[in-house]
Amino acid sequence: MKTLPFSRPTISGQEIEAVRQVLESGWITTGPKVTELEQALAAYIGHGVGVRLFNSATSAMEAVLLAHDIGPGDEVIVPAMSFAATANVVLRTGARPVFVDVDGHSRNLTSEAVAAALGEKTRGLIPVHFAGLAAEIQSLYELAGRHGLLVLEDAAQAIGTSFGGRRIGSWGNPVAFSFHPNKNMTTIEGGAVATSDEALMRRLERIRFHGMEKDAAGAVSVNEWGGKMNLPDVCAAVGLQQLKKLEGFNRQRRALAKRYFDKLPCHPALHLPAADEGHNWHMFCICLDCAKMAIPMPRVKAFFQSLGISLGMHYPAIHLFPLYRRLGYKPGDFPNAERIGEQTLTLPLFPAMSLEDVHRVCDAFELLLVQHA
DSSP states (O other): OOOBOSOOOOOOHHHHHHHHHHHHHTOOSSSHHHHHHHHHHHHHHOTTOEEEEESOHHHHHHHHHHHTTOOTTOEEEEESBSOTHHHHHHHHHTOEEEEEOOOTTTOSOOHHHHHHHOOTTEEEEOOBOGGGOOOOHHHHHHHHHHHTOEEOEEETTOTTOEETTEETTTTSSOEEEEOOTTSSSOOSSOEEEEESOHHHHHHHHHHTBTTEEEOTTOOEEEOSOOOBOOOOHHHHHHHHHHHHHHHHHHHHHHHHHHHHHHHSOOOTTEEOOOOOTTOOOSOEEEEEOHHHHTOOHHHHHHHHHHTTBOOBOOOOBGGGSHHHHTTTOOTTSOHHHHHHHHHEEEEOOOTTOOHHHHHHHHHHHHHHHHHTO
């Protein structure tokens, strides 16, 4: 039986030909294709934002924090349920990540939870658009504005997501995207920052490449620290082809998600994700209350694996990792994040999937629930 992965990039002859052309050009690192993709992404997001590419969304977020001079003695509020990079980038700058619990259904930050965690050292917050579902950014921005805080949107999973009729990234604030192979479009590895702040973009350019800048005569100067965070043209060439297909990819993801909602069985132990018209459906994450079914999660995963269906798990609660327990966090601090981390299963969802593939997954759930009724 052919295994159904939970995610797989859709790569065609167009991407392969684009890479071939770059390889044959003799210029394969950061160059004209990066500039072309930055301009194409800016046009796609709209509303006059600029885009700067990085080798990952992790690098992009770290660069934004550094560009705002966030470091030792500062605190940044992050959700307790996300990929570890959301908190790791804060720690990397020398600042302290302050975790708050997420909403139990949307799995996103709420302004009420953030407000309760504000302190004298708070410099910013990083809301995550989990699985491609837009966070309630309007209320978060209003709160941040009253306290003079940076808002850095972690939109690693949200390229093509919209909120209030506009694409995420189009408000002008710093927003980080990921183009990892399991994202809705890929550059193999890569990320980006969208912003309308030209001064911020210039500083990001320095930080992403050794702190270097050139004057009008081409003379190089280094006035601040910079990393090695640039994206090669080979990756940008893939991204240019992927961006052309992104809306089609997202339409298929939405169709697959709708079929999951239509076909998954109703059961008190099975909790479906929050839905929204602007959702790009990067992932379809359900929560399965294994305790209620008296079956351990490893056995559930093994059951699906025996049927040739691969499931993901996105994500364990960050504060329970050893790195963050050393900061004093412990079990019981954030009940929603911990419950979601224990119960989440990420179902297969990618553009090359068919509706029949969805039926196969849903039939497997029916069988599991019958066997453990």
